[in-house]
Amino acid sequence: MDHAGRHALVTGGGTGIGLSIARALASAGAEVTITGRNLARLQRVAEENPRLHPLQMNVDEEASVRDGIAAAAEARGPVAICVANAGIAEAAPFRQETLAHWRQIMATNLDGVFLTFQAALATLGREDWGRMVAISSIAGLVGLKNAIAYTASKHGVIGLVHGLSEEYMGGRVTFNAVCPGYVETPIVERNAAEIAARQGITEEEARAYLARGNRHKTLLQTDEVTGAVMWLCSDAARSVNGQSIQIAGGQVT
Template sequence: MSTVHALVTGGGRGIGAAIARRLVADGLQVTVLGRSLPALAAEDPERLHAVAADVADAQDVARAVAGAQARFGPVQVLVNNAGQAESAPFLKMDAALWQRMLDVNLSGTMLCTQAVLPGMLAAGWGRIVNVASTAGQVGYAYVSAYCAAKHGVIGLTRALALELAAKGVTVNAVCPGYTDTDIVRDSIARVVAKTGRTPDAALAEFVKSNPQGRLVDPAEVADAVAWLCGRGAGAVTGQSLSVSGGEVM
């Protein structure tokens, strides 16, 4: 079989970059998609390609996918990692925040999947992995829009897994807990600025829900994604794998 082409959205940094690097190490050709062109692609021009697109814009996604497939051929593995988290008390959350969370986290997952699925069906083989969150498995206060969007991603994962079960395409979700990324570090900095807590005290609030008492390493999420993308996970579909130190059981 020729080299497998994977598309990783939000692949320029954090969890997405870790996933892209892991898939390249596993021998795949990888297109990373983000709102801006990530420097990551310069690390291995033979196996990494970058395209700029907004996952919430259907025309932008179609253009980006066409460019990616012109470079590396049909997308056989899709990792829907692009996401955004904003917080607000429910009664202070406006409609614009609600819509942003749905657009990026849920609609973006749908649009990117629709763009690449025809090629997977034509080949009779494909892997779709949606990077959701433990926020898609449980509730968290002050991020109701984000939780709603991520619960939607898991519902979409389950429905599409059933629809595609007999067609050679698996659909799964990976649900990281708080992970050592720029997003979490920025959140910790905001807590420090607003409350006057020390950085260690702010971090302790983030890790207290993890029985292991730590942030998840992006490489640990990438390992889980890589396994689901492989041929050995062919009997696994419709699942939501929590990578959270035991926070969700």
């Protein structure tokens, strides 16, 4: 897999799944813009590889996304590979859900993908090659208890991918979603700590509880998600479009 000469952009590229994907794309020769809120963290990551380029960007702020991606394209060329990974995972029982929290989740998880894809597509010509990949979740395919806003936002991401794949059908740009289960990332670590404190159990017990949310009862590793994304970005997946790839240790739907 050779992406030499291509510009890739990964939102939420400073940690977890996004960082794993960014490293793999850079290793494949792409110039990779990694975005996030924490510029210092991005700069530290970028020291690993000269093909990693930090960009402070908030996906829930329109000007930040449009201006940031335009600047990245000016510096490194059209965004041929765009991985919309940035997101937040916060639980709340429906009766306790607030409109402010609902809107925060939607702004980051759904509006952020919309803005990122639209700004990235604006850098491409009509005949240009492109791969647009959204990191959704198994919660985008099934309901997730006590996480209604998160579930709705991830369903929305898959709907966005479906619509875009139809709108751009026949061109050289594809749109797909990857739907992981529980992955061993800082998000899962934070959630495990919160569950442990709330339920009076150890963090190891909380991690085991989360792992049971995957069909094979094991936490996923970031390389499993990265492998799927890299395949979707390859020429071998040129006819894969509008799909939701499940990575959860078994059949989810």
